[in-house]
Amino acid sequence: MSDAMPSSMKLLLGLGLLTLLLPSALPLSCYVCSTAPTNEQCNRNTQTCPALENRCLTIIDIRGSSRTISKQCATATTCTGVFSTSGLNANGDGVLSECCRNSNLCNVNGAGSVSARRALPALCLLVLLGLVAQ
Secondary structure (H helix, E strand, C coil): CCCCCCHHHHHHHHHHHHHHHHHHHCCCEEECEEEECCHHHHCCCEEECCCCCCEEEEEEEEECCEEEEEEEEECHHHHHHHHHHCEECCCCCEEEEEEECCCCCCCCCCCCCCCHHHHHHHHHHHHHHHHHHC
């Protein structure tokens, strides 16, 4: 039995590694809006984010029975700054924020979720590693 990996296995492994690296190089798309009264209205427009803005930010401003939602592309620094000022007071008024970067349009509900953008390449790598181990 030879220790050398067959060329077809090398090709599959290379393609699997490429799928892990490629998604992080692609620009992120986010829902964008400014002070929309509902999430549905806020999700009408999308934007391809500039290279340095690699997160989708959602801000929900709550004042009594009134809520407004804003969404945009953001940098990591912007997300950190918004998180530091988020919170609700004893009356339930204030600002809630969420940043996500795991998939295109991840701010659909204002919260990140497990995405195919990151899960699919990881699954491919696991399959390839299983094939190599055989």
